Amino acid sequence: MSLKEIRARISSVKNTQQITKAMKMVSAAKLRRAQDNIINLRPYAKGVLGLIADIAVTHRVNHPLLQPKSHPQKVLAVVITSDRGLCGSFNSSVSKFVEAYYKENKDKYEQLDFLYVGRKGAEYLKNRGLPKPIDVILNLAREISYTMAANVAERLMTAFTSGGYDEIQFVYNEFKSAISQDRVTETLLPIDLSHSSLLNENDQKFSKDLIFEPSPEEIVEELLHKHFAVQVYRIMCESVAGEHAARMTAMENATNNANDMVRNLTLTYNKLRQAAITTELMEITSGAEALKG
Amino acid sequence: MLLTLVTPEKKLLTGTEIDEILVPGSKGQLDILPGHAPLVSTLTTGVLQYKEKGQSNFKAVVISWGYLEVTPTGVMVLAETAEKPEDLEAERVEEALKRAETKLKEGLNVGEIVKYQRKHQRASARLELLKNYSKN
Numbered sequence: 001m002s003l004k005e006i007r008a009r010i011s012s013v014k015n016t017q018q019i020t021k022a023m024k025m026v027s028a029a030k031l032r033r034a035q036d037n038i039i040n041l042r043p044y045a046k047g048v049l050g051l052i053a054d055i056a057v058t059h060r061v062n063h064p065l066l067q068p069k070s071h072p073q074k075v076l077a078v079v080i081t082s083d084r085g086l087c088g089s090f091n092s093s094v095s096k097f098v099e100a101y102y103k104e105n106k107d108k109y110e111q112l113d114f115l116y117v118g119r120k121g122a123e124y125l126k127n128r129g130l131p132k133p134i135d136v137i138l139n140l141a142r143e144i145s146y147t148m149a150a151n152v153a154e155r156l157m158t159a160f161t162s163g164g165y166d167e168i169q170f171v172y173n174e175f176k177s178a179i180s181q182d183r184v185t186e187t188l189l190p191i192d193l194s195h196s197s198l199l200n201e202n203d204q205k206f207s208k209d210l211i212f213e214p215s216p217e218e219i220v221e222e223l224l225h226k227h228f229a230v231q232v233y234r235i236m237c238e239s240v241a242g243e244h245a246a247r248m249t250a251m252e253n254a255t256n257n258a259n260d261m262v263r264n265l266t267l268t269y270n271k272l273r274q275a276a277i278t279t280e281l282m283e284i285t286s287g288a289e290a291l292k293g
Numbered sequence: 294m295l296l297t298l299v300t301p302e303k304k305l306l307t308g309t310e311i312d313e314i315l316v317p318g319s320k321g322q323l324d325i326l327p328g329h330a331p332l333v334s335t336l337t338t339g340v341l342q343y344k345e346k347g348q349s350n351f352k353a354v355v356i357s358w359g360y361l362e363v364t365p366t367g368v369m370v371l372a373e374t375a376e377k378p379e380d381l382e383a384e385r386v387e388e389a390l391k392r393a394e395t396k397l398k399e400g401l402n403v404g405e406i407v408k409y410q411r412k413h414q415r416a417s418a419r420l421e422l423l424k425n426y427s428k429n
Binding site: 037040041043044047048050051054055145146209210212213214216218222223226229230233 | 297299300301302303304307318319320330331332333334335360362369371373
């Protein structure tokens with residue numbers, strides 16, 4: 001490589017580095033907002049569960065939404081990825097898992113449908129022999145709001161209650177921390193409350209003699225719908241936060257790599273430059289020596 | 294009596310000491326004072342008012358659809374949305390109200406009627422809030 005080429009290379013790497021650095025900062029800001037969403041949601045989610053728990057203490061909560069099917073035949077999997085790339089293995093881990101999952105389970109269930117949230121997953125899975133998705137939802141990161149999640153939840157709930165599906169699963173990236181996201185599969189419908197510690201707590205809740213307006217059955221019905229909507233919103237929030245975190249990490253790595261590259265290139269550049277100077281000096285001195293005779 | 298007011302998107306109050314709270318229950322306004330019997334109720338769209346401890350004025354927020362749980366220690370309100378007067382703009386609220394009114398006068402199918410009735414209800418609750426509480 002000539003000196004000129006190396007110079008051009010260095011400046012192009014530096015340009016790229018500036019872009020990755022900027023993207024990292026943007027992702028960091030967006031991540032903070034997404035994390036706030038998750039934190040703000042918690043008290044509400046806890047409140048809804050707490051209410052269900054309070055009612056469960058005095059009344060047997062025995063709702064069809066809570067009854068797991070022993071042999072689910074019709075399953076809907078909601079696959080959540082992001083719309084944009086440059087976020088490490090965030091999308092590919094989910095997409096590849098879903099591809100393998102389909103191959104493994106297509107014979108087990110009578111019907112296995114998919115709903116894609118996010119462009120990346122939808123694009124990857126389009127030509128991999130999976131059935132056509134029942135719908136594709138885009139622009140999650142930009143338009144995320146409880147209202148949007150509640151609309152999606154309502155649709156899924158209708159599909160579930162009208163007998164379209166026995167089980168609704170979600171495949172998404174769970175937000176663990178800014179540096180780690182985990183791909184998880186969660187069954188949201190039928191609702192399984194046994195996991196939530198709130199319902200198993202044997203605290204003073206027992207003494208409560210509650211007045212209900214309207215009847216507890218009606219309240220439970222509504223609460224379970226709310227609970228589902230809240231869970232859908234939570235999963236979306238987690239995925240969005242995970243996306244920004246993954247992009248932040250990816251961009252941080254890219255910036256560091258660019259740094260290394262610049263350092264190596266500068267070293268080569270200086271070596272070459274010094275070699276050129278040495279050669280030039282040798283030429284001059286040997287020329288002078290030759291003239292002296 | 295402690296008041297907790299949360300929505301899926303924000304925490305408005307977490308454990309604020311209050312003396313009295315008026316909420317739009319689904320079967321009419323509820324007035325809750327300390328020592329109220331434990332109660333679970335659904336709430337409808339409307340203005341929620343509460344009086345902080347030692348204060349004489351009510352503060353108010355518009356909530357849409359949610360739950361109320363009264364326990365011996367306090368009140369928990371889980372609302373779909375909650376807005377303070379300073380979050381709202383009078384012009385836009387009035388516009389929304391008018392739009393809902395004109396839509397309701399047109400012939401609509403059942404689903405749309407429900408939708409616009411809800412919008413109308415929410416807009417009028419917001420307007421009420423702005424008229425009565427925008428000063429404080």
